[in-house]
Amino acid sequence: MKLKTLVKATLTSTVLLASSMSFAANIEVNANANDLAIKGYDAVAYFTESAPTKGSDKFTAAHNGAIYHFSSAQNRDLFKADPAKYAPQYGGYCAMGVALNKKLDTDPTAWHVRDGKLYLNLNAAVQKKWSTDIPGYIETAQGNWKDIKGLTVGQIAKVYE
Known part of the structure; x- marks a missing residue:
């Protein structure tokens, strides 16, 4: 095999591997086809307003391959300063579902x-x-x-059949 062909093959393999790894990271966050998390609800408002609040595409931040919307620049900035503090647990998948070894969608008003x-x-x-039994379900x-x-959801189904 010529060196030039070997280099091209190696480069192509590297690009494909990086691409598949980036896709794998996205399955850790429950987002729609446009990578929008929590169906556009403001993750910070659950803490500051004690209520689910629809965000706006005027105030956005990216985290773990997903896009989050916020109701204000202040909430967006709080999220950017400490996304782990505000992002939903289990990548935004249903907490009860995760306790049952499932990745289920969520309703942002069930929080x-x-x-x-x-x-x-x-x-x-x-x-x-x-x-x-919130403490028990969280532990599980x-x-x-x-x-x-x-x-992926399909892989989980095969593992837990």
């Missing part, structure tokens, strides 16, 4: 802040079940998240 962390749930009914979800965070 709970506990010990300074934001947890989202699939819907109000799931949140009601989650509320029956913490362990499960380590195993499923880098997996």
Whole structure:
């Protein structure tokens, strides 16, 4: 094999690997097809307003491959200063779902802040079940998240069939 061909093959392989790794990072965050997290709700407002608040595309920040919207520049700046403090747990997937080894979508109005962390749930009914043992479900979800965070929904289904 010629050196030039070997270099091209190596470069191509490197680009493909980097591309697939960047895709893998995105499966750790629950975002829509446009990479929008929390369906456009302001992650900081759950803490500062104690309410789900729709964000605006005028105030955005990127974190872990997703785009977050905020209701104000101040909230955006708070998020940028410490995204881990405000971003929802488990990449914004349903906390109860993670406790059950699943990656489920969420309803931004089904939320709970506990010990300074934001947890989202699939819907109000799931949140009601989650509320029956929040510490226990968090403990279970913490362990499960380590195993499923880098997996697609399809991969999780195959592992837990």
